[in-house]
Amino acid sequence: MKFKLTSVDPKSAARTGILQTGHGEIQTPIFMPVGTAGSVKAVHQRELELDVQAQIILGNTYHLYLRPGTELLERAGGLHRFNGWSKPILTDSGGYQVYSLGANRKITEEGVIFKSHIDGSKHTFSPESVMDIQRTIGADIVMAFDECTPYPCEYAYAKDSMNMTHRWLKRCVDRMAQTEPRYGYEQTLFPIVQGSVYNDLRKMSAEFIAAQDQPGNAIGGLSVGEPHEDMYAMTSLVCGILPQDKPRYLMGVGTPENILECIALGIDMFDCVMPTRNARNGMLFTTQGIINIRNERWKDDLSPIDATLGGYVSTFHSKAYLRHLIINKEILGAQIASIHNLTFYLWLVSEARKQIEAGTFTTWKNNMVKIVSQRL
Amino acid sequence: MKFKLTSVDPKSAARTGILQTGHGEIQTPIFMPVGTAGSVKAVHQRELELDVQAQIILGNTYHLYLRPGTELLERAGGLHRFNGWSKPILTDSGGYQVYSLGANRKITEEGVIFKSHIDGSKHTFSPESVMDIQRTIGADIVMAFDECTPYPCEYAYAKDSMNMTHRWLKRCVDRMAQTEPRYGYEQTLFPIVQGSVYNDLRKMSAEFIAAQDQPGNAIGGLSVGEPHEDMYAMTSLVCGILPQDKPRYLMGVGTPENILECIALGIDMFDCVMPTRNARNGMLFTTQGIINIRNERWKDDLSPIDATLGGYVSTFHSKAYLRHLIINKEILGAQIASIHNLTFYLWLVSEARKQIEAGTFTTWKNNMVKIVSQRL
Ligand SMILES: [Zn+2]
Ligand SMILES: [Zn+2]
Numbered sequence: 001m002k003f004k005l006t007s008v009d010p011k012s013a014a015r016t017g018i019l020q021t022g023h024g025e026i027q028t029p030i031f032m033p034v035g036t037a038g039s040v041k042a043v044h045q046r047e048l049e050l051d052v053q054a055q056i057i058l059g060n061t062y063h064l065y066l067r068p069g070t071e072l073l074e075r076a077g078g079l080h081r082f083n084g085w086s087k088p089i090l091t092d093s094g095g096y097q098v099y100s101l102g103a104n105r106k107i108t109e110e111g112v113i114f115k116s117h118i119d120g121s122k123h124t125f126s127p128e129s130v131m132d133i134q135r136t137i138g139a140d141i142v143m144a145f146d147e148c149t150p151y152p153c154e155y156a157y158a159k160d161s162m163n164m165t166h167r168w169l170k171r172c173v174d175r176m177a178q179t180e181p182r183y184g185y186e187q188t189l190f191p192i193v194q195g196s197v198y199n200d201l202r203k204m205s206a207e208f209i210a211a212q213d214q215p216g217n218a219i220g221g222l223s224v225g226e227p228h229e230d231m232y233a234m235t236s237l238v239c240g241i242l243p244q245d246k247p248r249y250l251m252g253v254g255t256p257e258n259i260l261e262c263i264a265l266g267i268d269m270f271d272c273v274m275p276t277r278n279a280r281n282g283m284l285f286t287t288q289g290i291i292n293i294r295n296e297r298w299k300d301d302l303s304p305i306d307a308t309l310g311g312y313v314s315t316f317h318s319k320a321y322l323r324h325l326i327i328n329k330e331i332l333g334a335q336i337a338s339i340h341n342l343t344f345y346l347w348l349v350s351e352a353r354k355q356i357e358a359g360t361f362t363t364w365k366n367n368m369v370k371i372v373s374q375r376l
Numbered sequence: 377m378k379f380k381l382t383s384v385d386p387k388s389a390a391r392t393g394i395l396q397t398g399h400g401e402i403q404t405p406i407f408m409p410v411g412t413a414g415s416v417k418a419v420h421q422r423e424l425e426l427d428v429q430a431q432i433i434l435g436n437t438y439h440l441y442l443r444p445g446t447e448l449l450e451r452a453g454g455l456h457r458f459n460g461w462s463k464p465i466l467t468d469s470g471g472y473q474v475y476s477l478g479a480n481r482k483i484t485e486e487g488v489i490f491k492s493h494i495d496g497s498k499h500t501f502s503p504e505s506v507m508d509i510q511r512t513i514g515a516d517i518v519m520a521f522d523e524c525t526p527y528p529c530e531y532a533y534a535k536d537s538m539n540m541t542h543r544w545l546k547r548c549v550d551r552m553a554q555t556e557p558r559y560g561y562e563q564t565l566f567p568i569v570q571g572s573v574y575n576d577l578r579k580m581s582a583e584f585i586a587a588q589d590q591p592g593n594a595i596g597g598l599s600v601g602e603p604h605e606d607m608y609a610m611t612s613l614v615c616g617i618l619p620q621d622k623p624r625y626l627m628g629v630g631t632p633e634n635i636l637e638c639i640a641l642g643i644d645m646f647d648c649v650m651p652t653r654n655a656r657n658g659m660l661f662t663t664q665g666i667i668n669i670r671n672e673r674w675k676d677d678l679s680p681i682d683a684t685l686g687g688y689v690s691t692f693h694s695k696a697y698l699r700h701l702i703i704n705k706e707i708l709g710a711q712i713a714s715i716h717n718l719t720f721y722l723w724l725v726s727e728a729r730k731q732i733e734a735g736t737f738t739t740w741k742n743n744m745v746k747i748v749s750q751r752l
Pocket of ligand 2: 647
C-alpha cells in the first residue's frame with residue numbers, strides 16, 4: 001500500500017493524499033460508509049458507487065465472523081466477491097463489538113472469550129485469530145486487535161489496557177508477517193493508538209505505534225462519549241506524533257463538524273454509522289444544516305431534499321415525499337435518506353479536499369462548521 | 377385512453393395489445409407492481425423503471441387519502457409529481473382496504489363510513505368522493521367504487537352486494553362525466569365485475585359492466601381465498617362476455633401460475649402484492665421455480681439468484697449473499713429480493729406476450745406453469 005501526500009494546508013494540519021490499494025485509489029481525506037455485515041444498510045452497491053461515490057467501505061469483523069462466517073467468505077473468494085463491492089474494504093478488528101457484549105465477554109492476555117449475540121455460542125478472538133479472520137474476509141486494510149476503552153476510564157485501567165493493546169499489536173504484526181495475502185492482493189495492517197483522554201498515555205501510545213512503522217495508523221478509543229474538546233485535543237496530540245507520510249484514520253468519527261475539525265488536525269480517514277443510522281430515523285445532514293424530516297415543518301415542503309448537494313436522490317425527491325415515506329415507515333424512506341446522508345458525507349470530504357488543495361481550507365472550514373451543525 | 381388489440385392466440389383466449397395513456401404506452405399482458413402509499417416497497421423509482429421495466433404501477437386510494445392526503449397531493453400536482461414516477465398509475469378505489477377494517481367500517485347505500493387504522497378518525501367514502509379523490513391523486517386509470525365480497529359469501533349477500541356495486545357504478549360514471557381531468561391528462565374509469573363465485577351473478581354483472589361501455593373493465597372479488605378452479609371459471613365466464621376490444625384487468629391476481637392461466641383466459645392486466653411481500657420474507661420467484669432463500673439449502677450456493685432471468689440484481693448477486701442478507705434482516709435483502717421478484721413478474725408477462733405474438737403461447741404456457749410453480 002502506498003500513500004502519497006499531495007498537499008498540505010498552510011494554516012492547519014489538514015492535508016490531501018492518495019492511498020493506493022489492491023482495489024484502486026482512495027483520495028484523502030475520505031469518509032468510509034459502514035457496511036456492518038457485508039451491506040451498507042439500505043444502500044445497494046451500485047448506488048454506493050454511482051450516487052454516493054464511496055471509494056472504500058468498512059466491514060465489521062465480529063458480524064462477518066458470525067454470519068456469513070469465514071468458511072463461506074473463503075469459498076466465495078473474500079468479501080469483495082461475496083457482496084459485489086470491487087473497491088477497497090477496511091475491516092475493524094471485532095474488538096469494539098465484542099467489548100460492548102458486557103457480561104458476555106472476558107478479556108485476558110491471550111485474547112477475548114465471548115458469547116455470540118445471535119445464539120450464545122462461545123468464541124475466542126486473539127490477535128492472531130483476528131488477523132487470520134481479516135485475511136480471510138479479504139480486507140485491503142486490516143485493523144489491529146486492540147482494547148477500545150470506554151469513557152470515562154480510570155487512569156490505571158487505561159494505562160494497563162494500552163500496554164496490553166501494545167503487546168497485542170506485536171502479536172498482530174508478527175502474525176501478519178507470517179501469513180500471506182489471501183486472494184492475491186495486498187492486505188495492510190493499521191495499528192491503533194489508545195490511551196483514553198490522558199495526554200501522557202496518548203503520547204506514549206502514539207510513539208509506540210509510530211515506531212512499528214506500519215503503512216498506516218489509526219486512533220481508537222475516541223468518540224465514545226467524551227467531550228468534543230477531549231476528542232480534538234487527543235487527535236491533535238496524536239497527529240503531532242504519527243508520521244506525516246502515512247495515512248491517519250480516526251475510528252468511529254463522527255458528525256460533519258467532528259470530521260471537518262479533525263481534518264484540520266491532520267486526519268485522513270473517517271468512518272461512522274451516523275449517516276446511515278440517523279437516516280433511518282429521519283435525520284438528514286444537508287449542505288444547509290441538519291433536518292429532522294419527521295418534523296411537521298417539512299410536511300408541505302416540495303423543494304428538493306438538498307438542491308445544492310446535487311446527486312440523484314437528493315435533487316429528484318422532495319422533502320415532503322421523503323417525510324411521507326419515513327413517517328409511513330416505508331423502506332424506500334430509509335433507502336433515500338441513507339443515500340442522501342452518505343452522498344453528503346462524501347461531498348463534505350471531497351469539498352474539504354478541494355479547499356485544502358486551493359489553500360482555502362481553514363476559512364471554508366470555519367464557515368462550513370457553522371452551517372452543517374445548525375438545525376433547520 | 378386507446379386500446380389496440382395487436383394479436384390473438386389461436387389456441388386460447390390470450391391476446392396482446394397496446395394501451396395508450398396520458399403517461400405513455402402499456403404493452404399487454406402486463407403486471408402492475410403495487411405502490412401502496414406512493415412507493416413500491418423497497419424499490420426505488422429508478423430501479424422500477426430501469427431494472428424491473430415496469431410500465432405502470434398501482435396506488436392504493438385508502439392509504440394515499442389518509443397519508444399524505446389529497447391536499448398535499450394536489451399541491452404537488454398529483455402522485456406522479458409527488459413520487460417521481462412518470463409512467464402510468466392506476467389507483468384502486470379504496471374499497472378493498474376499507475372492508476378489511478372489519479368492525480371499524482359500516483356499509484350503507486350512500487357509501488362506507490370507516491375509522492382510520494392510523495388514528496381512529498372517522499371518514500366516509502362514497503362513489504362520488506372516491507372519484508374525486510382518484511382524480512386528485514392523478515390516476516391515469518380510476519377504479520370504480522365497489523364492494524368486494526369475501527369468500528365464502530352467501531348467495532343472497534353476493535347478489536345484493538353486486539346490485540349495490542352496479543348502482544354505485546352509475547354514480548361513479550356520472551361523477552366522472554361531471555368532473556374534469558385534474559392535471560391536463562386523461563383519467564379513465566374502469567368498472568368492476570362482481571358476483572362472487574356464482575355463475576349467474578357473474579354473468580349478470582359482466583353484462584351490466586359491458587353495457588356501461590367504459591374504455592376498460594375489471595374483474596374484482598376473486599383471489600380472495602376461493603379455489604383456483606373457481607377463479608379460473610369465473611374469469612373465463614366473464615372474459616367471454618366483456619368486449620374483446622377493451623382491456624381486462626383481473627384485480628389482485630396472483631401467483632405466476634395464476635397469471636399465466638388467466639392470460640390464457642383473456643386477461644390483459646394484473647396486480648398483486650405477492651412479488652414484493654413474499655420477497656421481504658425471502659420467497660423468490662425464478663425462471664427455474666420457487667425458492668425459499670432462508671432454506672439451509674442455499675447457504676453455500678454462490679450461483680446467481682437467477683442467471684436465466686438476467687437483469688442487474690438477479691445475475692450480479694448470489695443466492696448465498698441474498699440469503700445472508702435476508703437471514704440478517706438487512707434492508708438490502710428486501711431491496712434485492714423485491715427487485716428480483718418484480719423483474720421476474722415483468723419478464724413473465726413480456727415473455728407471454730412474445731409467445732402470443734408468435735402463436736406458440738399455449739404450449740409454452742403449459743410447460744412454464746409447471747416450471748414456475750415447482751418448489752426448488
Ligand atoms: Zn460514530
Ligand atoms: Zn394478490
